[in-house]
Amino acid sequence: MRLYGVTGWKNSGKTGLVERLVAELTARGFSVSTVKHAHHSFDVDHPGRDSYRHRDAGAREVLLSSRNRIALMTELRGAEEPALETLLTRLAPVDLVLVEGYKRDRHPKIEAHRAETGQPLIAPGDETIRAVASDSARSLPEGLARPVFDLDDTGAIADFILSEVGL
Structure with a gap:
């Protein structure tokens, strides 16, 4: 399965970029799935619902x-969080999996960057980051040896990712 990551610091625009890329790529006829990493506890279920009561x-x-969707919730109950590689085996085959987060994993990525966060770029110290999508190219360090895209130029970013994965 082909995969490509979108990484960056908190509030850098990762989720918005992934959302726009999914819309762009599916409009072009590609099947796309996503994996999102969360650094905090989260719940997709609600107290009182039957599924919550089962868990x-x-x-x-x-x-x-249901006839509209299937959701599988797994309680780790103290077990170690599964690796991205393990999680990917649970997905149905698609043309491309977009991975949000997982900045320490070794798959190819594009870094989302917003100048207003004041965070430094991750790219200079990480060769898995193949390009940067930023809202301010002026805020980037000189001599960055990566392609730079406008954070809102979804079409160009999609073209780059498709070229990178061979689609």
Whole structure:
């Protein structure tokens, strides 16, 4: 399965870029899935719902199904978080998987960067970052040996990613 990452610091525009890329790539006829890493606890279920009650009672996995969608929730219950590679095996085959976050993993990535965050670029110290998408090219260090895109130029970023993965 081909995969490409979108990484960057908090509030750098990662989620918006992934959202726009999914819309752009699917409009071009490609099938796309996403994996998003969260650094905090999260819940997609709600107290009182049947599926929540199943999990709360101790179920390791709860599969919720309807004619519109399927959701599989897995409680780690103290087990180690699965590696990205392991999680990818649970996805159905698609043309491209976009991965948000996972900045320490070794897959190819584009870094989202917003000058207003005041955060330094990750790219100079990480060869897996193949390009930078920024809202301010002027805020980037001189001599950056990576292509730079406007953060909002979704079409050009999509073209770059497709070229990188051979689609």
